[in-house]
Each structure stands twice: as structure tokens, then as C-alpha cells.
Amino acid sequence: MLPRVLRRLGAAAASEVGPGDDCAVLRVSGDAVVTSDTMIEGPDFRLAWHDGFELGWKLAATNLSDVAAMAATPTALTVSLAVPHDTPVVLLERIAEGLDAACRALAPGCGIVGGDLGRAPVVTAAVTAIGELAGARPVLRSGARPGDVLAYAGELGLAGLGLSLLFAEAAEADGTAHDRTLGELWARHPEALAAQLAPTPPIPLGPAAGRAGASAMMDVSDSLAIDAHRLARASGVRLRLDRARLEAAFGRQHGAEVPLEAMLTGGEDHGLLATFPEGIAPPAGFAVIGSVEGSAATGAAEARVRLDEEPLEARGWDPYRVWPPGSGS
Amino acid sequence: MLPRVLRRLGAAAASEVGPGDDCAVLRVSGDAVVTSDTMIEGPDFRLAWHDGFELGWKLAATNLSDVAAMAATPTALTVSLAVPHDTPVVLLERIAEGLDAACRALAPGCGIVGGDLGRAPVVTAAVTAIGELAGARPVLRSGARPGDVLAYAGELGLAGLGLSLLFAEAAEADGTAHDRTLGELWARHPEALAAQLAPTPPIPLGPAAGRAGASAMMDVSDSLAIDAHRLARASGVRLRLDRARLEAAFGRQHGAEVPLEAMLTGGEDHGLLATFPEGIAPPAGFAVIGSVEGSAATGAAEARVRLDEEPLEARGWDPYRVWPPGSGS
Structure with missing residues (x-):
């Protein structure tokens, strides 16, 4: 079975020894970065929604974006x-x-160099991604300073919108109608379903942000609101998100309307949230969405992140709420 | 929950950025090696046998041995x-x-740099190990040449013996008696149970074999017989195992008697099987157990590995056979 699967995989450019020995051997330029993530059928995905291709794509994409968020290139x-x-x-x-x-499209040169295949009661996939810094310094969550601009690159809110559409469909479908209703969903909301099921994080913008001089960066995985709080806490600063800028940059994505609430709390965006010192223009592909307002002592959590003048809660996507707001029961 | 777990972990010496950001950052000297392995409750372990400490130890040990088998140092x-x-x-x-x-005992300096914690129907652990070659070349399975000596380092057969004892105990115990009978097993066969539940592969001997000039090397995970076939096939050679040498070197380990059949087919040994060119003495800790006899064309599988003069089948441990041979029903 394993050979039939391995035949689907292109080689990694940095691989000196690929799958088949005790380990793969990789050339690494500069320091390496490494991240691991597990997706499990049930809590993390449903095979009724993802076909295998989308599942594989999402597994790669979500790990590649963690590498990019360090300003490293996935290998x-x-x-x-x-x-x-x-x-x-x-x-x-x-x-x-x-x-x-996903490797070819999002991070050319990166490939699968090893792994294993075993038995489990449900489909279980654990991915480790490795990247190289090529002499650059890693960009951490902790480097934001007062006066920096706050910027975001990638889709924002669409993936959460996609998940809420899928949940609403699952609640309404009577089982036999599932294939039809899923097909209809894809026809009506292709951009939201694609963002949820096969996201396309802007991987090359991670190293580009590092080269431009980003002071802090992270992958937005749980929601912009939650991850902005994390970045603010790690850096010891307060952040201000600008509603008008968010709506101007992300109110319409791929032709789809995205409400502010989805941008703030959608989750699974896998875009890059970064800060840049004053006077440094973020690379093309980033939109400025706010600013770093000042230092914040530990414990002042409630005021760490504001949307315009209002405190913004660290809220993520709530599967028991139907989307868009007001449309549910 | 994650902070309580992370507190148990020492830092890796090569780690520049540890857990908590999108990725860990690692210094790497020379090429990197990488391997991944998953253990799942049920097919791979039983919580009735392993306590958590042993499970964690085995997870680390089995992955560290794959790194050592490339002649790399786990980081x-x-x-x-x-x-x-x-x-x-x-x-x-x-x-x-x-x-x-396990990291401290088997590969000092190596530590856990990242990972995640999620939900699954059974305990599921996926480990990725990374090592560095520090300018050395990796030792592959494919480098054995006629005239080389065949050597092995580590325990051999004890782990398989331990597993068969555990299976026999499980078949006999009536459930309520399990704690008592497991305790008795530990008292009677500490070396076999330790080898199965918390193995101690000779990690530093991997890089030592590489420095000494090993021509081929691999981790013995499925059984000496199966993995000797793999090494022979990868190298395109025939191997001869020497029964007298095996029995002299491994017939008694930590005071326990180990039958030849267990050495050959036990499995989960996680020792190092290596070949060394004639005239090169394997490092202390390796025992010579045979030789590389000659080239073998692809397809001549049945004659690839001999025990003395007899062809040796690529057999591994059989959970339906009770150990030691002859003692079962």
C-alpha cells in the first residue's frame, strides 16, 4: 500500500536521501525551523466534507503556514x-x-521526505514541517514594539464562513441529500468552501516579511481576535485593529462578501499577522489593518486588543452559532 | 493542560527558540536527518502494560534509534x-x-522542541526526530559490500521475549488478577519486560559506527531476520549470520537466557545492524555476527540471508505463537 502512496509524491529539492531508509537526509541552510500538527477525523475534519485530496492539501497548507510565520522557507x-x-x-x-x-503550489521545492502508515480507529494524520532560515533571523511573536504597524496577508474570515456553512448544511441535510446539498454549497459559496477545505496561505510572504524587517509575525489559526491577543501578550504591547481598514481590505474576497465578525472570529485562516517598524512598508500582499499602540503590563489582558476604541474579546469561531449572524434559528 | 505537560520537558541544546511560537528554531550542523513514527493504543501498545512513563520513553527511544542508524546525533x-x-x-x-x-539517558542534549495536544478516540502519539550529521556522511542501508563484516549493537531478542510474555499473561489473566500477574512478570523477567516496554538502544554507537567507517547501517525494528533481508536487498548482497557468534554474544543478556529463535525473529530490538569493510574493527559495543558473502541479483530473495549454511526466512514475531518455543499450547 505504501509504494502506491509514495508514487504520488514529488521529491523535495533539499532532500539528499528520501523515503526508504531509517531517516531522510536534508540539506539545511542556516538554522532549521520545525513544527508538528495532527488532524484527526471527527474533531479536526469530516470525510463527508473533505475528499482525500482536500484533506492532504489542508494538512500541508496548515503546516507550511507555520513555517512561513517564522520567516522561513519550507523544505x-x-x-x-x-x-x-x-x-x-x-x-x-x-x-x-x-x-x-499543495507543496508544489504553495511552497515549490518542498516535498514529503518521510513518514509512516499504520492502523487507527479513525483517520489520523500527523505532519511535521521543516524549513530553513538561510542565514536570516526568525521572526517571533514577541518582537512587536509601540509605533509598529500591524498588517495581515492572506484570506480572512472566509474559512470560518465555510465551516459554518458546512455545519448548517449538516444540521439540515437528511443524510441521503448530503451529496446534493454539498454540491449546491460548492456552487453557491466556492470561495468560502475552498478557504475552509483547501486553504491557500501566502507562504512566500513569510520570508518576504522577514527580509522587509518585520518585527513580529504569526500564523492566524484560531481567529484574528485570539491570535492578536497572543501576539500582544507575547510582545507585551497593546494592539489596535482598524475597522475601516479591515473592511476595505477584506470586506470582499474573491467576489464574496465577508462580514467583519467573520474576519475577527472566523478561524482557520492561516494567513500571516505581522508587525513592521514605522517607516518600513510591508511587502505587497500585506494590508495594514492597525497599529501597535503601546506597552502593556502582564495581566491587563482585557485592554490588550481594541477594535477602533472598543476592547476586542479573544473570541474564536463558535460551532453552535449559525452563520452569518441573524440567519440562524 | 499543555503547560503542565511542557513543564516536564528539558530544553534541547540545539534549540534557539523552543515551544510556544509557530515553530521551534534549531541550530543544525551539517545535513539534518528526519524520521517520523506513530504509536497508537491498540495496534502499537496497551495502556494495561505500559505506564505513561514507559510509553513516553519508548516513543523517544524508537525514534532516536532511527536517527542513530543514519550515523547522526539526535538533537x-x-x-x-x-x-x-x-x-x-x-x-x-x-x-x-x-x-x-529517555532523551537525557540515551541522547544527552536532545530534547522536545514542539508538538501539539489534541483529542482522539484512543491514545495516539506521533513523534518526529531530527538529528545532525555534523559534516559526516549518512550511513545508508545500501552500502554493504562483499567481504564486509556484519555486526550488531544493542539488545537482541529480549523485547520480543517480553512481548510474548505479556501476550501470554494477557491470555491467562482473568482481568482482576492483571495487576498481580503483571507484577509477577516484572519480578521474574525484568530484563525482557524492560526491553519491550522501555528499550535502551545504543544511540551513541550510531555516530561512532559512522566515524569508524561503517559501510551500511540500519535500526532493527521488525526482527533481525526481516531487517537483514532489507539491508541485503538495499545493498544488493547476500548476508551470512553466524549461529555460534550470535549465541556467544547474545545467548545471555543481563542475566537472562535468550534463545536463538528470539534473536532472529523477536522484533522491536531497536539495536543497530551495521557492516564494516574488512580490516575495520567495529567500535566497542558492536559484536560481529556474520559477514557479507557476495552480490545478489534482484529477485534472488530466498538466498539473500543465510544462518550458517541454511537459508533464513524473513520472519518476524508472531503474536499467535507462545514463547519460548514449546512452552505454549
Whole structure:
């Protein structure tokens, strides 16, 4: 089974020894960065929504964005898959194809260099991504300083919108109608479903932000509101998000209207939230969405992040609320 | 919950940025090696046998041995744990303590630099180990040449013996008696149970073998017989295992008698199988167990590995056979 899956995978440019020995061997330029993430059927994804290709794509994309958020360039992934014994091999092949396609599209040169295949009661995928800094310094969450501008690159709110549409569909579908209603969802909201099921984080903008002089950076995974609080806390600063700038930059994405609430609390965006010292223009692809207002002592959590003048709670997506606001029961 | 677990972990010497940002940052000297492995409750371990400490230890040890088998020095692990919602936090703390203790004991300087914690129907642990070659070349499975000596370092057969004892105990215990009978097993066969539940692979001997000039090397995970076939196939050679040498070197380990059958088919040994060109003495800790006899064309699988003059099948441990041979029903 493993050879049929491995055949789907292109080689990593940095790989000196690929899958098949005890380890892969990788050339690394400068320091390495490493991150791991697990996705488990049930809490993290549903096979009724994701086909294997999208699942593989999302596995790669979410890990690649963590590498980019350090200002590093992704060079290799390892993938451990464990699946129930009756899993069709075609699902594994499609996962491999999705992993490979995401690497080619989002981080050319990066490839899968190793991993394993085992048995589990539900589909379980653990990915480790490795990147290289090539002599550059890593950009951490903790470097934001008062006076910096706050900027964001990537889709914002669409993925959360996609997930709420899927939940609403699942609540309404009677099971037999699922294929049809999912097809209708894709036809009506392709941009939101794609953002949720096969996100396209702006990987090259991570190293570009580092070269430009970003003072802090992170991947927005839980929600802009939650992750802005994390960046503010790590840096010991207060952040101000500018509602007008957010709506101007992200109110319409790929033709879809995105409400402010989705931008702030949607989650799974996997874009880059970064700060840049005054006078440094963020690279093209970043939109300025606010500023670093001042220092903040530990414990002053409630005032760390504001939207215009109002304190912004660290809220993420709530699966029990139907989207968009007001449309649910 | 995560902070309570992270507190159990010492820092990795090569870590410039540890857990808490989007990625860890690692200094790497020379090329990096990387390997991933997943252990899942049920197929890979039983919590009735492993306490959390042993499970964490084994997770680290088995991945560290894959790094050593490339002649590299392990520098960092990432660990993704997913557990049922009712898992006691003390189990996670014990897993973290076992991971940390194994790194300190087996590969000083190596530490856990990242990972994540999630939900799954059964305890699921995915580990990635990273090592550095520090300017040395990696030793692959494919480098054995006719005339080389074949050597092994580590315990051999004890882990398989331990697993068969545990299976036999599980088949006989009536559930309520389990704690008592497991305690008795530990008292009677401490070396076999320790080898199975908390193995101690000879990690520093991997880089030492590389420096000495090993031509091929691999970690023995499935069984000496199976992995000797793999090394022979990767190198395109025939191997001869010497029964008298195996029995002299491994017939008694830590005071326990180990039958030849266990050495050959036990599995989960995680020792190092290596070849050295004629005239090169394997480093202390390796025992010569045979030789590389000649080239072998692809397809001549049945004659690739011999025990003395007899062809040796690529057999591993069989959970349906009770150990030692002849003692079962």
C-alpha cells in the first residue's frame, strides 16, 4: 500500500536521501525551523466534507503556514497516517496527491521526505514541517514594539464562513441529500468552501516579511481576535485593529462578501499577522489593518486588543452559532 | 493542560527558540536527518502494560534509534499527542517525563522542541526526530559490500521475549488478577519486560559506527531476520549470520537466557545492524555476527540471508505463537 502512496509524491529539492531508509537526509541552510500538527477525523475534519485530496492539501497548507510565520522557507514534510483497516487505498492516494499538490503550489521545492502508515480507529494524520532560515533571523511573536504597524496577508474570515456553512448544511441535510446539498454549497459559496477545505496561505510572504524587517509575525489559526491577543501578550504591547481598514481590505474576497465578525472570529485562516517598524512598508500582499499602540503590563489582558476604541474579546469561531449572524434559528 | 505537560520537558541544546511560537528554531550542523513514527493504543501498545512513563520513553527511544542508524546525533523531537477526552492529565505528564528521561539517558542534549495536544478516540502519539550529521556522511542501508563484516549493537531478542510474555499473561489473566500477574512478570523477567516496554538502544554507537567507517547501517525494528533481508536487498548482497557468534554474544543478556529463535525473529530490538569493510574493527559495543558473502541479483530473495549454511526466512514475531518455543499450547 505504501509504494502506491509514495508514487504520488514529488521529491523535495533539499532532500539528499528520501523515503526508504531509517531517516531522510536534508540539506539545511542556516538554522532549521520545525513544527508538528495532527488532524484527526471527527474533531479536526469530516470525510463527508473533505475528499482525500482536500484533506492532504489542508494538512500541508496548515503546516507550511507555520513555517512561513517564522520567516522561513519550507523544505520538507514528514507525514504519519494511521487509518482504519477498511480504508480504501484510493483515499490514501488522494491524500498523497493533495499533500504533493499543495507543496508544489504553495511552497515549490518542498516535498514529503518521510513518514509512516499504520492502523487507527479513525483517520489520523500527523505532519511535521521543516524549513530553513538561510542565514536570516526568525521572526517571533514577541518582537512587536509601540509605533509598529500591524498588517495581515492572506484570506480572512472566509474559512470560518465555510465551516459554518458546512455545519448548517449538516444540521439540515437528511443524510441521503448530503451529496446534493454539498454540491449546491460548492456552487453557491466556492470561495468560502475552498478557504475552509483547501486553504491557500501566502507562504512566500513569510520570508518576504522577514527580509522587509518585520518585527513580529504569526500564523492566524484560531481567529484574528485570539491570535492578536497572543501576539500582544507575547510582545507585551497593546494592539489596535482598524475597522475601516479591515473592511476595505477584506470586506470582499474573491467576489464574496465577508462580514467583519467573520474576519475577527472566523478561524482557520492561516494567513500571516505581522508587525513592521514605522517607516518600513510591508511587502505587497500585506494590508495594514492597525497599529501597535503601546506597552502593556502582564495581566491587563482585557485592554490588550481594541477594535477602533472598543476592547476586542479573544473570541474564536463558535460551532453552535449559525452563520452569518441573524440567519440562524 | 499543555503547560503542565511542557513543564516536564528539558530544553534541547540545539534549540534557539523552543515551544510556544509557530515553530521551534534549531541550530543544525551539517545535513539534518528526519524520521517520523506513530504509536497508537491498540495496534502499537496497551495502556494495561505500559505506564505513561514507559510509553513516553519508548516513543523517544524508537525514534532516536532511527536517527542513530543514519550515523547522526539526535538533537530534537516533536511530539503530537491526541488522547480521549477523559484521559487523566497525570498520564500526559508521565508520558512527558518518559520522553524527557529517555532523551537525557540515551541522547544527552536532545530534547522536545514542539508538538501539539489534541483529542482522539484512543491514545495516539506521533513523534518526529531530527538529528545532525555534523559534516559526516549518512550511513545508508545500501552500502554493504562483499567481504564486509556484519555486526550488531544493542539488545537482541529480549523485547520480543517480553512481548510474548505479556501476550501470554494477557491470555491467562482473568482481568482482576492483571495487576498481580503483571507484577509477577516484572519480578521474574525484568530484563525482557524492560526491553519491550522501555528499550535502551545504543544511540551513541550510531555516530561512532559512522566515524569508524561503517559501510551500511540500519535500526532493527521488525526482527533481525526481516531487517537483514532489507539491508541485503538495499545493498544488493547476500548476508551470512553466524549461529555460534550470535549465541556467544547474545545467548545471555543481563542475566537472562535468550534463545536463538528470539534473536532472529523477536522484533522491536531497536539495536543497530551495521557492516564494516574488512580490516575495520567495529567500535566497542558492536559484536560481529556474520559477514557479507557476495552480490545478489534482484529477485534472488530466498538466498539473500543465510544462518550458517541454511537459508533464513524473513520472519518476524508472531503474536499467535507462545514463547519460548514449546512452552505454549
